[in-house]
Amino acid sequence: MNFSLTKTQELFLRMIREFAEKEVKPLAAEVDELERFPAETVQKMARLGLMGIPFPVEDGGAGGDNLLYSIAVEELSRVCATTGVILSAHTSLCGAPIHEFGTPAQRAKYLPRLASGEWIGAFGLTEPNAGTDASAQQTTAVDAGDHYVLTGSKIFITNAGAANLYVIFAMTDKSKGTRGISAFIVERDFPGFSVGKQEKKMGIRGSDTRELIMNRCVVPKENLLGQPGKGFGIAMKTLDGGRVGIASQALGIAQGALDETVKYVKERKQFGNAIGHFQNTQFQLADLETKIQAARLLVRSAAFKKDRREPYSAAAAMAKLFAAETAMEVTVKAVQLHGGYGYTREYPVERMMRDAKITEIYEGTSEVQRMVIASHLLK
Amino acid sequence: MNIVVCIKQVPDTTEIKLDPVTGTLLRDGVPSIMNPDDKGGLEIALGLKERHGGHVTVLTMGPPQAEEILREALAMGADRAILLSDRKFAGADTLATSNTLAGALRALSFEVVITGRQAIDGDTAQVGPQVAEHLDLPQVTYVEAVSLDTPAALTVCRAVEEGHQTVEVTLPCLLTVLSGAVKPRYMSVRGIVEAYAKEIERWNFDNVTVDERRVGLAGSPTRVYKSFTRGVKNTGTLHEVTPEEAVEIIVTKLQEKFII
Numbered sequence: 001m002n003f004s005l006t007k008t009q010e011l012f013l014r015m016i017r018e019f020a021e022k023e024v025k026p027l028a029a030e031v032d033e034l035e036r037f038p039a040e041t042v043q044k045m046a047r048l049g050l051m052g053i054p055f056p057v058e059d060g061g062a063g064g065d066n067l068l069y070s071i072a073v074e075e076l077s078r079v080c081a082t083t084g085v086i087l088s089a090h091t092s093l094c095g096a097p098i099h100e101f102g103t104p105a106q107r108a109k110y111l112p113r114l115a116s117g118e119w120i121g122a123f124g125l126t127e128p129n130a131g132t133d134a135s136a137q138q139t140t141a142v143d144a145g146d147h148y149v150l151t152g153s154k155i156f157i158t159n160a161g162a163a164n165l166y167v168i169f170a171m172t173d174k175s176k177g178t179r180g181i182s183a184f185i186v187e188r189d190f191p192g193f194s195v196g197k198q199e200k201k202m203g204i205r206g207s208d209t210r211e212l213i214m215n216r217c218v219v220p221k222e223n224l225l226g227q228p229g230k231g232f233g234i235a236m237k238t239l240d241g242g243r244v245g246i247a248s249q250a251l252g253i254a255q256g257a258l259d260e261t262v263k264y265v266k267e268r269k270q271f272g273n274a275i276g277h278f279q280n281t282q283f284q285l286a287d288l289e290t291k292i293q294a295a296r297l298l299v300r301s302a303a304f305k306k307d308r309r310e311p312y313s314a315a316a317a318m319a320k321l322f323a324a325e326t327a328m329e330v331t332v333k334a335v336q337l338h339g340g341y342g343y344t345r346e347y348p349v350e351r352m353m354r355d356a357k358i359t360e361i362y363e364g365t366s367e368v369q370r371m372v373i374a375s376h377l378l379k
Numbered sequence: 380m381n382i383v384v385c386i387k388q389v390p391d392t393t394e395i396k397l398d399p400v401t402g403t404l405l406r407d408g409v410p411s412i413m414n415p416d417d418k419g420g421l422e423i424a425l426g427l428k429e430r431h432g433g434h435v436t437v438l439t440m441g442p443p444q445a446e447e448i449l450r451e452a453l454a455m456g457a458d459r460a461i462l463l464s465d466r467k468f469a470g471a472d473t474l475a476t477s478n479t480l481a482g483a484l485r486a487l488s489f490e491v492v493i494t495g496r497q498a499i500d501g502d503t504a505q506v507g508p509q510v511a512e513h514l515d516l517p518q519v520t521y522v523e524a525v526s527l528d529t530p531a532a533l534t535v536c537r538a539v540e541e542g543h544q545t546v547e548v549t550l551p552c553l554l555t556v557l558s559g560a561v562k563p564r565y566m567s568v569r570g571i572v573e574a575y576a577k578e579i580e581r582w583n584f585d586n587v588t589v590d591e592r593r594v595g596l597a598g599s600p601t602r603v604y605k606s607f608t609r610g611v612k613n614t615g616t617l618h619e620v621t622p623e624e625a626v627e628i629i630v631t632k633l634q635e636k637f638i639i
Binding site for chain 2: 007008011012015018019047048049050052053057062063064068
C-alpha cells in the first residue's frame with residue numbers, strides 16, 4: 001500500500017495546478033456571471049492533451065490513466081467547477097463508452113477527434129420523465145434497414161450546445177423494458193438532430209446545458225454502440241466512470257472553498273484579532289479539512305481501482321456520495337465563515353456554494369449512490 | 380537544427396522566507412524549479428524546432444536530484460536530456476561551471492547553444508557568456524525572440540536599456556535568453572506520461588573534454604569574502620487618498636526628482 005503520488009502524477013499535478021491558476025481561475029467569475037461556455041479554455045486544454053487523458057496513444061489519447069484524469073478534474077474544479085464538468089462529461093460520458101464499447105471502426109473514427117479536443121462530447125440519457133428512473137426511456141429508435149430513426153428528447157445535457165458528438169440512449173424494443181434500450185453514437189450534423197435553448201442554472205453556469213431533440217433523426221447502422229438491447233448496461237457502466245469524474249469535481253470545489261476560507265480567516269479581523277485566531281473558526285476548519293482528505297482518499301481509491309480493472313462501482317458511488325456531500329458542507333460553511341462578504345459575488349465562495357449543489361444531483365443523486373452502495377452490501 | 384539548452388535547478392526564490400532573527404535564508408521545504416530564464420530559453424529552442432525542424436538537447440550540471448528539471452524539459456518537448464554529475468564538479472563557481480558545460484558541449488554537435496540570462500539563485504549572468512568564450516562562439520545576450528531567416532544565420536531581437544535591438548548572428552552561436560518576453564509552454568499530458576520512461580544520460584568527468592584543474596572547487600578562483608543580508612530598502616509611503624489627490628502627489632514627487 002502506498003498513499004504517495006508517483007513522480008509522473010506529481011509532475012502532472014504541478015502542470016495542471018499551474019494551468020488552472022493561470023488560465024482557468026481568471027475566467028471563473030466571468031463564465032459564471034455571463035453563463036458563457038469557456039471555449040478558449042477548452043482549446044488551450046486540447047493543445048495540452050487534456051481532452052484525452054485516459055485514452056491510449058493509438059486512439060489519439062495522451063496514454064494516461066483515470067488517476068491523472070481525476071487529478072485534472074479536481075484541480076480545474078478547485079478554481080472553476082464549470083471547466084471541471086466540461087472535461088468530466090466529455091471524457092467520462094462520451095469518450096469512455098466509445099473507447100470501452102465501440103468497434104475498432106468507431107474508435108478509429110471518433111476517439112482521435114474527441115481526444116484531440118477537435119470535437120467535444122456529451123451524453124444523453126435523462127428525459128423529462130426518465131431521471132433517476134432511467135429505465136423509463138421514451139425516446140425510440142426504429143430499425144429502418146441501413147439506419148435507425150430516433151425520435152424523442154433528452155434534457156439537462158451537459159456540453160449540449162458545444163458538443164459535436166453525443167452518446168444517446170433510446171428504446172429499440174419497448175416490450176423488453178431495460179433490455180430494449182440501445183446506445184447510439186450521434187453526430188451533431190445528423191438529419192433531424194437539434195439542440196434546445198441553454199438552461200438557466202443555479203451553478204456551473206458556464207457549462208452549456210440544453211435539451212437534445214431527435215425529430216426523426218437518421219443514425220447510420222454502424223453508429224449503434226454495443227449490441228442492440230445492451231444500452232442500459234452501457235449507460236450504467238458509463239455512469240460508474242462518470243461518478244469518478246463528478247466525485248473529483250466535488251472534491252475540487254470543496255478544496256477550493258477551503259483554500260479561499262483559510263486565506264480569508266487569516267486576513268479578516270474582528271474583536272481585534274484575525275478570525276482564524278478564534279477556536280470556533282479553527283474547529284470548523286479542522287473538520288472541513290479532515291472531510292476533504294477523507295473524500296480525496298475515496299476518490300483516488302475509486303480511480304485507482306478503475307485503472308487496475310477491479311470492480312469499482314461501489315467505490316465510485318461512495319466517492320461521489322461523500323465528496324458531493326463534503327463539497328456542499330464545506331461551501332456552506334465557507335460562506336458562513338466569510339460572513340456578509342461571503343454572500344456577495346466579490347468572493348468566490350458564493351459561486352462555489354451554488355456550484356457544489358449539482359454534485360449531489362447529477363450522474364446519480366446522492367440517494368441513487370446510497371442505493372448502489374446498499375445493493376453491493378445486500379447482494 | 381541541433382540546439383542545446385543549458386538549464387539549472389534553482390530554489391524557488393519567490394517561496395524563500397528570511398529568518399526574522401538571523402536574517403539568513405530559510406531553504407527548508409522550498410521547492411526546486413527550473414530557472415525561469417532557462418525555461419524561456421527552452422521555449423525559444425522548442426519554438427525553433429517546431430518551425431524549422433531539429434533536435435533539442437537539455438543539459439544540466441548538478442546533483443542527482445537535478446534530474447527533475449530534465450524530466451520537466453522532456454515533458455515540455457525536449458528530445459534528449461543529459462545530467463552532468465560528478466564529485467569533481469562540486470563547489471564550482473561560474474568559471475568552473477562554464478568550463479564544465481563547455482567541456483560537455485565539445486562532445487555534442489549543435490548549431491545553437493541557449494542559456495538563460497541568469498539564475499535566480501546567483502544572479503551573476505556570467506555562465507552563458509563564459510561558455511561562448513570557451514567555445515569561441517559568437518554570442519547574443521538578453522534575447523527575447525529569434526527567427527531563422529537564412530540557413531546560416533539567426534535574426535535575434537534583444538532587450539537593451541533603451542528598447543529593443545535586432546541583430547543577425549551566424550551559426551553556430553550562443554544566445555542568453557530573458558524569460559520576461561517568452562511564455563514557456565506547459566508540459567503536455569503525453570509528455571508527462573512518457574517523461575519518466577525516457578532515458579536521462581548521466582555524464583561524469585570522463586565524458587567531458589576539459590582539464591581537471593578547471594572544474595569544481597579547484598577550478599574556481601572566486602573566494603567568498605563575506606556574506607551578509609542586504610539592509611531593508613525603504614518600503615515607500617502609502618497614501619490612502621482619492622484619485623485626484625493621488626495625481627497631485629505623484630506629480631509633485633516626480634517634479635521633486637526632476638523626472639518631469
